[in-house]
Amino acid sequence: MTFNDLPPFLGEALAERGYEKPTAVQAAVIEEGAAGRDLIVSAQTGSGKTVAFGLAMAEQLLGESGSVPHGIAPLALVIAPTRELALQVSRELMWLYGKAGARIATCVGGMDASKERRSLRGGAQIVVGTPGRLRDHLERGALDLSSLKAVVLDEADEMLDMGFREDLEEILDATPDGRRTLLFSATMPKSIVSLAKRYQRDALRISTVGDDRGHGDISYQAVTVSPSEIENAVVNLLRFHEAETAMLFCATRENVRRLHSTLQERGFTVVALSGEHSQQERNQAMQAMRDRRARVCVATDVAARGIDLPTLSLVIHVEIPRDAEALQHRSGRTGRAGKKGTAVILVPYPKRKRVESMLRGAKINAEWIGAPTPQEIQKQDRERLLTALLAPVEVDEEDRALAQKLMAERTPEDIAAALVHAHRASMPQPEELIENTPEARKAAQQERHRPGFEDTVWFRMDIGRRQNADPRWLLPLLCRRGHITRNEVGAIRIGPSETFFQVPRTIADKFDDAIQRTAQSEEDGEPVLIVRDEGGPREQARNNSKPHRKGPPRPGAPRHDGPRHDGPRHDGPRPDGPRTYAKPGGKPPFKGGPKKGGPFKGGPNKSSGFKDPKPQA
Template sequence: MPFSHLPPLLAEALSARGYSAPTPVQAAVLENDADGRDLIVSAQTGSGKTVAFGLAMAPQLLEESGALPFIREPLALVIAPTRELALQVSRELIWLYGKAGARIATCVGGMDASKERRSLSQGAHVVVGTPGRLRDHLERGALDLSQLRVAVLDEADEMLDMGFREDLEEILDATPEGRRTLLFSATMPKPIVALAKRYQKDALRISTVGEDRGHGDIAYQAVTVAPADIENAVVNLLRFHEAESAMLFCATRDNVRRLHASLIERGFAAVALSGEHSQSERNHAMQALRDRRARVCVATDVAARGIDLPTLSLVIHVELPRDAETLQHRSGRTGRAGKKGTAVLLVPYQRRKRVDMMLRGAKIAAEWIQPPTPEDIRRNDRTRLLEALLEPAEYDDEDREVAQKLLAERSPEDIAAALVRAHRARMPAPEELADQQVGGDQERQKEHRQGFEDTVWFRMDIGRRHNADPRWLLPLLCRRGHITRNEIGAIRIAPNETAFEIPRAAARRFAEAVKRTAGGDPDGEGAIQIEAMNGTPRDAAKQNRREGPPPARHKAKPAYKAKPHRPR
């Protein structure tokens, strides 16, 4: 469906921006059923919802001539959860309604409030702002909503999560009863339902989640990794992709701080966004990303709301999202406007089933892969370097003069090698991961290693049914037993238990450390029982066969039922 039926001035603006046809959410709000009605809209990030509500409120703003009337009080109000999102909405509405002569005022925290009040006093057709700043202007008498025709709540669920319920209610209570209310919310929790029931009448429900672009512009990958290696996996993924801009999502501000510091220490140009950063710090971080001084942004979900980076092509879920909707919202930061993007989930081994269920529920086909190895990264580096050096370029006389001096002193091969070395020196070194250092169970059983001629076998009460895997069992044993990886021999995983060998010289020390580290919470590492075996796993199996199963009426119940283990 083309935009031909829209007012000419809006159609021209859309054409100038390269729009040829509406996205599903834009088409839905322009249907005859939606004309003039209150709307509850669910649409994923990057679906064009800002333009959608900009088009939806056109009948309430434009006169028959297609221009906006002269008026001092605002006709439309858009409320957004964060400063970045509000500024983004303002930019979109400015080009959309620019030809119609719209005056748009933006009221957000961190800006000069006196300038905002002057802008409001001079008259504005549309006011865009954050709840706190809008409420402040309203209480001071600078914002008059008596003539308002349409109110838009963008990302309403996020605003309620951030504690803006009272602000929203005070603002909406100050608007005329006959106004039109457009509520955009990715989810519909009970508070959103209550808000819609109170401030909307006969609202039309529209949902376009999963339509059109769906996940077509985003390639989803899931990387299984030992919990202790998550940070190293992040480093290798950043180095493997070398994305123009990348966003890393963490669950808490403390984890954002730690990961950001670690990346800076390794040489990455990174910035951080979380609740502990001031508005000035957020502004500097965003500017660094836009002018390419920084290429990596580490952020929490809330802090990343409203961020729109055209160059963002990689999203890494360093900590797993709480649900499928959060996964889609985070990942939607990339793959916009027809560009391709990659979203990578770092999945601790023991949480793979949960992630599988989440992906199936969201109808996302993710590719399960191993983390990039240092050799994978070096191979990509070679390819990228050759492409960069072989690109057509213009050289001035000074460049050629320096080149001639170099050729007089060194051979072309030496100069090229020095160029390659200088290129590599600027890039952070890749990391070796645990599952790249140590192979699987069978591999460790077959290799002959010096010092394992005389060993003691131990058992632990978790097995395949508890998602046991050598790649996270090894770090666990090192922590519990105060030993190194090199002091752990073969690992044999059975359905309900795992057997492993320790050199006899270290067995006593290991057993004492295991006793000291026992205990803790029911799901923690200390709850896993570890004890020495009498002989080898084969001896234990023979003993069990000789004794046979106990009579059914005296069937023994296990003294401890192991729970799925969650390594730290």
């Protein structure tokens, strides 16, 4: 099928944009059987959906002359989940219907609402917007839907996931009964089906999602990596691919902020997109990507909706997507309009089974590989550098004069070496990573121990997060009580009600003795209980996770069908040693803990440093 049967204005616009034949979804919506009918369309991200529903609306928008008739009320309404997607749709429809004389108004959050109202009053035939802003204009009387002939819900599944159901229903309830409803959704959950039943009539179902949900133009790679080396793996992947444009996906705003800062420090030209950025900041970030002033974008899932960068060839899932649909939407930022792209999933070792299950459910065949090594990156650099330097270039007389002066001062070999050195110096250095073998991972884990902490002893304190335990005051407390320095305290593990910490075995006995002596001499409040615990936090967690044995009672043993203790509990002394308190016979410290959310009264002390915290009265 070709575009020959389309109205002249649309055919000319498509030809100028280089469209030769329609994609699968575009061909499906302009077939004779789909004309004038409500549609439910399932299509992959990047399959040409925007042009598809633009063509599908042509029958309702174009008059007998082939142009869009002028009027005050809009004829078509397009609803999109995010500002970026709405702006992208608006740009696409502008060039598609520009020759037909259509005026398009865009209504999205973060923009000047008064300007949008003026644009609506000026007579826009097509309105594109987000649910919240469109509902606001509708309730204020600025948006008149009485003459609407077609309404499009783009990425309807995402709008429902984002909580826009009430907004969508109010907008659709205000549209005429005779309007045509086109529903585009990458997935078809029950919520979409119920929405279609309520607002569509005899809808034609179109699905261009084939058995290969992974998208034929995207090659998937799953990179196994140590959880502690995620950021280093990102650096090496960016350096290995050297993509013209790359997008990195994180799950939270905080992770976007941290990774953006890390990559900036490493020398990458990078921008960030998340919910904490204003519309102006987002526009500036996207303009930097289009102008090639930035090559890397770090974003959250929602913030990246609607982004269409023609040069985007690499997507890295820095954090594992929540499900197969999220994987599909993220990866669909690349491999668009027939271009090839690469989607890389960073898989921490413990989460490999989860990712394998996700890929099976999505019917995606991913290549499992290790992160690129510095040697592999250097090899790629050499090949790219040779290609760039040996490519033909146009030079002017000034360039040749400077080249001759250099040749007079240095040998050709020295000049070439200096050029290679300058090229490499401008690029971020790759990271050394743990090899993807059990032996290498175990050896690297042992090497990461601080000098002097190869052999340690665990101690336990009877306070944790519930008592607002924090290393900032725990370290001074341990130094004061144990007569050691902060450099002699190893790992600290703060649990809900207990805290574990390490000291080198060579000073463990000395530390233990000091703890006993200083506990008796504390004057200000009852001291924190500190005891030796050879098992450490892992043994404690293992014991807590052991299920209680259940079975029939012993012959003659009394049954306990109710609570095990009718009175106060008496657990007896702890197996790891006697308790040590400030006064003989004193009550255990922190009985009941501080009030919920209340800080310790102890806190920092100006005269003598940190004191053991006391519970609030």
